[in-house]
Amino acid sequence: MDRIVLLLTGKLILFCGAFQLIPWCYSLYLGHDDIVSAFSASILIALLTGIWFLGKGEKHGDSMNAWEGSCFLFFSWWILSLFGALPYYFSEHLHFAGAIFESISCFTTTGISNYAGDMDIAVILWRSLSQWLGGYFVFLQLCTLLPVTSGCFGISFVLPGNMRTGAISQRRLQKTAGRILKIYLVVSLVGMALYELCGVSVFDALNLAMVTISTGGCYTPDASVSIDGWFTITAFLGILTSGCNILLYWQAFSRGEIRIVKQTFYNSETRIFFLLLFVFTTVIGLHLYSQGMYSLGDSMANSLFHVVSFACTNGVMVDQMLHWPGSDKFLLICLALIGGCVGSLAGGFKIFRLQVLAKSAYAEMKRSLHPNMVVRIVVDGKSVPHKTIERILTYFFLYFSTIVVSMLFVSLAGMSMQQTADIVVSCLTSTGQMMLFHSDYEELQSLPDYIKMICCVIMIIGKINIFTLLLLLNGGWSKLKARG
Amino acid sequence: MSYKVVAYIMGKLLAALTITLAVPFLAAVYWQEASSIDFIGTIIFSFAIAVFLYNYGELEHDNLTVREGMAITGLSWLLVSLIGTIPFIAGHHLGVIDAVFESISGFTCTGASVIPDLDAMPRSIILWRSIMHWLGGLGIIVIFIAIFPQPGNSVMKIFDTETTGPSKDRMVPRIKNAAHALLFIYIGFTYLMLCLLLLCGYSLFDAINIAFTTLATGGFGVLNDSIAGYNNFPAEMVIIFFMLVGGGNFGLYFMAWRKGISKMLHNIEFRIYLIMFVVFTCLITINLTSVMGMHSDFALKNAAFQVASTLTTTGLGIDNYNTWPAFSQYCIVVLMLTGGCAGSTSGGMKIARVVILCKMVGKIIKEKLHPNSFAIVRMEEKQQDDVVIFKTARFFFLYIFLALMTTIFFNFDGVPSVDSVMLALSCMGNVGVSFGLEYSFAQLPDMSKAVCSINMLVGRLEIFTYLAMLQASFWRENNW
Numbered sequence: 001m002d003r004i005v006l007l008l009t010g011k012l013i014l015f016c017g018a019f020q021l022i023p024w025c026y027s028l029y030l031g032h033d034d035i036v037s038a039f040s041a042s043i044l045i046a047l048l049t050g051i052w053f054l055g056k057g058e059k060h061g062d063s064m065n066a067w068e069g070s071c072f073l074f075f076s077w078w079i080l081s082l083f084g085a086l087p088y089y090f091s092e093h094l095h096f097a098g099a100i101f102e103s104i105s106c107f108t109t110t111g112i113s114n115y116a117g118d119m120d121i122a123v124i125l126w127r128s129l130s131q132w133l134g135g136y137f138v139f140l141q142l143c144t145l146l147p148v149t150s151g152c153f154g155i156s157f158v159l160p161g162n163m164r165t166g167a168i169s170q171r172r173l174q175k176t177a178g179r180i181l182k183i184y185l186v187v188s189l190v191g192m193a194l195y196e197l198c199g200v201s202v203f204d205a206l207n208l209a210m211v212t213i214s215t216g217g218c219y220t221p222d223a224s225v226s227i228d229g230w231f232t233i234t235a236f237l238g239i240l241t242s243g244c245n246i247l248l249y250w251q252a253f254s255r256g257e258i259r260i261v262k263q264t265f266y267n268s269e270t271r272i273f274f275l276l277l278f279v280f281t282t283v284i285g286l287h288l289y290s291q292g293m294y295s296l297g298d299s300m301a302n303s304l305f306h307v308v309s310f311a312c313t314n315g316v317m318v319d320q321m322l323h324w325p326g327s328d329k330f331l332l333i334c335l336a337l338i339g340g341c342v343g344s345l346a347g348g349f350k351i352f353r354l355q356v357l358a359k360s361a362y363a364e365m366k367r368s369l370h371p372n373m374v375v376r377i378v379v380d381g382k383s384v385p386h387k388t389i390e391r392i393l394t395y396f397f398l399y400f401s402t403i404v405v406s407m408l409f410v411s412l413a414g415m416s417m418q419q420t421a422d423i424v425v426s427c428l429t430s431t432g433q434m435m436l437f438h439s440d441y442e443e444l445q446s447l448p449d450y451i452k453m454i455c456c457v458i459m460i461i462g463k464i465n466i467f468t469l470l471l472l473l474n475g476g477w478s479k480l481k482a483r484g
Numbered sequence: 485m486s487y488k489v490v491a492y493i494m495g496k497l498l499a500a501l502t503i504t505l506a507v508p509f510l511a512a513v514y515w516q517e518a519s520s521i522d523f524i525g526t527i528i529f530s531f532a533i534a535v536f537l538y539n540y541g542e543l544e545h546d547n548l549t550v551r552e553g554m555a556i557t558g559l560s561w562l563l564v565s566l567i568g569t570i571p572f573i574a575g576h577h578l579g580v581i582d583a584v585f586e587s588i589s590g591f592t593c594t595g596a597s598v599i600p601d602l603d604a605m606p607r608s609i610i611l612w613r614s615i616m617h618w619l620g621g622l623g624i625i626v627i628f629i630a631i632f633p634q635p636g637n638s639v640m641k642i643f644d645t646e647t648t649g650p651s652k653d654r655m656v657p658r659i660k661n662a663a664h665a666l667l668f669i670y671i672g673f674t675y676l677m678l679c680l681l682l683l684c685g686y687s688l689f690d691a692i693n694i695a696f697t698t699l700a701t702g703g704f705g706v707l708n709d710s711i712a713g714y715n716n717f718p719a720e721m722v723i724i725f726f727m728l729v730g731g732g733n734f735g736l737y738f739m740a741w742r743k744g745i746s747k748m749l750h751n752i753e754f755r756i757y758l759i760m761f762v763v764f765t766c767l768i769t770i771n772l773t774s775v776m777g778m779h780s781d782f783a784l785k786n787a788a789f790q791v792a793s794t795l796t797t798t799g800l801g802i803d804n805y806n807t808w809p810a811f812s813q814y815c816i817v818v819l820m821l822t823g824g825c826a827g828s829t830s831g832g833m834k835i836a837r838v839v840i841l842c843k844m845v846g847k848i849i850k851e852k853l854h855p856n857s858f859a860i861v862r863m864e865e866k867q868q869d870d871v872v873i874f875k876t877a878r879f880f881f882l883y884i885f886l887a888l889m890t891t892i893f894f895n896f897d898g899v900p901s902v903d904s905v906m907l908a909l910s911c912m913g914n915v916g917v918s919f920g921l922e923y924s925f926a927q928l929p930d931m932s933k934a935v936c937s938i939n940m941l942v943g944r945l946e947i948f949t950y951l952a953m954l955q956a957s958f959w960r961e962n963n964w
Binding site: 066329361365371414417470 | 814873
């Protein structure tokens with residue numbers, strides 16, 4: 001393996017440590033000594049390990065190939081989460097497995113917490129911050145690593161031309177990282193400003209902005225959001241921004257052309273996304289109204305808010321939602337499984353792939369009448385290559401098998417089928433709050449450690465794509481065989 | 485498409501079905517049951533329709549087109565299922581929707597029954613249910629082709645529409661011979677099983693019914709609590725064995741008969757089928773003993789029976805799996821999805837398809853790690869065509885998609901979430917196993933029953949036939 005992987009790992013650890021300085025300063029300002037010491041220890045460890053890795057990776061090559069890319073992708077999440085978990089562990093609120101679960105849940109923007117009791121305010125800040133960082137990391141991967149390892153499943157097709165090809169070189173990573181950070185910061189600051197305009201305190205606004213933009217969705221375990229006025233609209237906008245194709249915004253911004261902004265909204269994927277939101281909102285809203293849960297206006301507002309929140313795999317929800325009928329919850333689960341647009345921070349299967357699948361199935365329907373027909377599938381005026389179609393079809397199978405296999409593992413915890421399904425879907429799509437649909441908070445906290453670790457793996461698979469993991473395992477296996 | 489040709493062949497087919505109705509009629513006369521009048525009525529009605537279709541129709545051309553083949557298969561299944569409802573309705577045993585559900589469930593070998601109390605049913609009706617299974621198991625078309633003389637090569641298209649599995653390979657060149665061989669093997673196995681069950685101490689009536697339902701991987705029982713009521717251990721072993729036989733590829737048995745048993749054991753699909761049976765039985769046994777504290781040999785028996793019953797999509801039961809732990813239940817779901825081998829009487833997605841899909845994943849990994857290599861998907865030392873691979877993958881998507889859509893419908897119709905997922909998968913795969921309902925589908929809302937019936941038919945003919953029939957251009961008269 002090339003040493004560039006070590007170098008990047010070192011940088012990642014330092015990056016993680018550097019961001020811990022923010023809650024460290026904050027706790028220093030608040031004067032919470034035990035938290036200060038927890039963060040100091042964690043930062044120190046991150047610093048030392050990071051520098052050691054940097055030293056190891058000094059004589060590195062230029063770029064990574066697909067296998068090295070997938071190695072880095074898989075292990076980077078674990079390393080990032082490991083160092084992110086240190087503050088929880090040192091503050092002695094959680095044991096080691098719990099801390100890792102907490103950290104991975106934040107970094108993968110799942111957002112479910114297994115904290116028992118009150119959290120320190122600096123720790124809350126670190127949780128929001130790590131969700132935000134996780135969102136940033138997903139974004140970074142989407143532009144650099146993922147197209148190389150699993151871009152064949154439709155990501156490459158929708159990516160702007162300048163990002164589509166090329167090896168993963170350090171120079172390219174650095175350049176992209178800087179550019180993305182700028183956009184991400186700007187969007188988050190705008191979000192924060194909007195929240196402040198709604199009359200939320202600065203600290204809350206900061207946390208909420210970070211949590212909504214990154215599709216994390218968990219501010220504090222018992223934070224209650226209420227459906228009223230501007231606050232909702234702001235949350236709504238924030239969530240929506242992250243669910244659409246961010247790569248398209250990026251292209252629009254970086255080229256400074258209004259034409260592309262317009263193109264964003266003429267993009268068929270975006271339109272299907274909005275259509276889905278509309279249909280699901282109407283169905284759920286009317287059903288809630290017919291069940292007599294709210295007045296017509298309220299049921300529509302509630303339905304819209306939750307549909308958007310779950311379609312973007314964010315998972316912000318109002319407490320009352322837990323009393324909704326099972327069929328509406330099931331629709332929300334389906335929505336989360338579909339997920340947002342292909343270039344977004346959201347998890348799930350992604351709409352573009354579904355679009356190709358649907359067109360492909362329709363073509364097959366026609367082909368059964370005309371057996372020698374040549375199938376051509378067009379999305380937005382571009383013909384989708386034969387290979388991409390084949391791979392998206394396979395990806396559906398992979399995605400589905402991942403769900404089924406994960407369910408088999410998680411069901412060992414001894415929960416009911418429904419609860420197991422909730423946990424798996426919420427981990428895979430990174431919509432943490434979905435776990436609470438049929439189980440309560442204490443039940444989740446008391447899950448055995450090995451189940452929590454399995455959940456961690458599922459959460460990471462949800463972010464890096466199951467194919468990357470298979471690539472890693474297959475490549476590793478053939479390398480082992482070659483050596484032996 | 486020529487409607488006359490379609491009517492002609494359907495008329496002949498229906499006449500053939502009418503003959504089979506004579507069996508429960510004679511039984512009813514022999515047992516002096518009131519339902520004999522229902523059966524004679526059905527026979528007259530069915531024969532009238534058959535004669536009408538036959539007279540209206542005309543064999544305009546020998547070579548059937550693809551569309552005619554599909555229309556014949558799709559419409560025949562529908563028509564035959566509707567005719568099958570008449571004895572239930574005429575005898576006031578069931579309402580219209582229930583009767584349709586029961587009949588479709590019978591012909592598609594799902595085995596989900598809406599009859600609340602089987603003891604109250606006349607024995608001839610119970611026999612008719614088993615005969616429906618037996619006919620639908622191998623496929624009404626196959627049996628029809630095997631028994632009746634067919635002109636030209638017209639039957640290839642209808643034969644292909646009914647056979648299950650990703651590719652339409654045949655073991656002998658002539659369709660007629662293939663159908664003969666299949667029917668011969670099918671009858672042979674049924675007879676063998678019948679004898680074994682009699683040896684185990686079943687009464688003749690029970691043995692006939694259970695043999696029919698098992699070989700066809702259907703699942704209608706004779707007693708209210710399925711197989712558990714007999715409490716007969718050797719018979720349970722016989723049933724497990726023949727359920728597994730029913731879930732295997734019948735074409736393969738023919739090959740084994742001709743070219744030696746090794747041919748069968750080298751077949752990758754059949755091997756995976758057996759491995760799945762063993763592995764899942766072990767997993768569920770361990771789970772049952774460790775979590776529920778069941779005695780190990782009791783757990784092994786229950787697990788083996790349930791795994792065989794679900795894997796082959798039969799749906800007979802000896803234990804209530806609703807009380808099992810979630811892990812075992814999820815194992816059952818996996819088995820429900822895969823189903824048996826291609827070319828068997830079982831439903832589900834078919835193991836061959838799952839194997840092809842897994843190989844597709846392997847192909848993509850290979851291409852990714854070695855970008856200039858050219859990878860292919862192989863099955864049985866044969867390169868699989870792109871068309872077959874794509875069709876398999878699209879089938880998978882549509883299968884899940886349709887199941888999900890119906891799940892959402894069941895949900896809104898008042899069935900709990902998990903139960904409705906299971907119900908949808910159970911109907912799509914013609915399994916007849918469902919959770920939360922405790923062996924009985926009778927409590928489902930009427931609309932759900934109707935949707936289930938459609939699902940079962942669509943699942944039996946593997947989706948594309950009915951989807952193709954939804955297009956307007958399908959029904960156009962001209963041929964090009």
